[in-house]
Amino acid sequence: MDGSLLTLIDLPDEVLLLILKNLDNIEVLYLIIDLNKRFNKLVHDSIFTNHLTMIRCSSNGSFDRLDEQIHDRFCSQILPSIHHNIKWLDVECSSMEDVLLCTSYPNLSGLGLHNIEKNIALCLFTDETPLTHIFQDKISSLVIDVVECESS
Template sequence: MEGSLLTLIDSPDEALLLILKKLDNIEVLYLFIDLNKSFNKLVHDSIFTNHLTMIRCSSNGSFDRLDGHIHDRFCLQILPSIHHNIKWLDVACSSMEDVLLCTSYPNLSGLDLHHIERDIALRIFTDEWFFDVFSFNH
């Protein structure tokens, strides 16, 4: 197995991009960011960073937040390193504050909130922090 990983790492960037495009963006970022210089350059590309779906579809068809360890690494390390590339985020309501407050998103133009209840929506869109995150004039 080790030999096949070395072969993959030594592949041309074009071949690696073709392989990585077949994977989920979240998995690509989680597995390959900071692996080595070549992979780090590839996974910081806008192909993998401009639209992130920070939720998982469960077997019963509902959407859930990412697993704890993955979620934490994204909030602490990955999102701050790619924040300027992110144009769209799909987020579970239960992790929205963590994801939105861990860094700024200067190019964010779209946000999908999943599993949001009416009372939470009212709190979110009337709380000061939401407007500070998006730098709206209010």
Template sequence: MKYSFIELNDLPNEILMIILKKLHNVEILYSLIDVNKRLNTIVHDPIFTSYLTLMTSSSNCLFDRLTDTILDRFCLQILPKIHHKIEFFNLESSSMERILLLTNYPNLYGLGLYNLASETARDLFTGKIFASINY
């Protein structure tokens, strides 16, 4: 055992799930989706796809949008694949329109919006922001 190496792929699915549950869903999806067939199946599990926080938070409770690189990958590759599994989003207001206008989220029932200016909130709740959505 002194020189024994165990790789991630050697672990049973149950152990991988225990490990992955300790991480943020966004990190798991960004890092492991489309890596290989086995990991793809695991990360498509509803435990990782139903509740997404697509923003970062700091220790002083400030919220920032994801970096453009991460947000681009989510909008172009990840969200289109899992859109039907998403039930709840936490979004930072500057990326809200881009993410929500990307596709239809048929099972979305909850939305947390952060850093939302009062004028944007007014436009959102009076239908001015999403008036161009065609479902």
């Protein structure tokens, strides 16, 4: 060995894709999108953008929203740049409106709503809300994880 250092940038695209496919899509997009033209092209591939889980599962099994900095960057930059590729989104109740209203999702057909209270879920499908058009026109598969309200 000549002592040279092989960096991530030196790897062929096929090897990079094998590595990146084993990582969380949200982390891959957050860390690599807009890094350079080559990496940007790789992470715009449908394997990273078709199904996005915009939540974290905690050790006790509950769903939490993404870190604020990650969430904000996704809503302001990343989602608008990949919106046409997204077919399924998993979102947590407290970030649902931010994520769903930050851009249009012309190919969105599946949605997972997590940590949502029953009364909020009912309003989404019975009242006129900014999200109503998404549910009426696009979604063919819907998963709702309803949480019970804690009584005081």
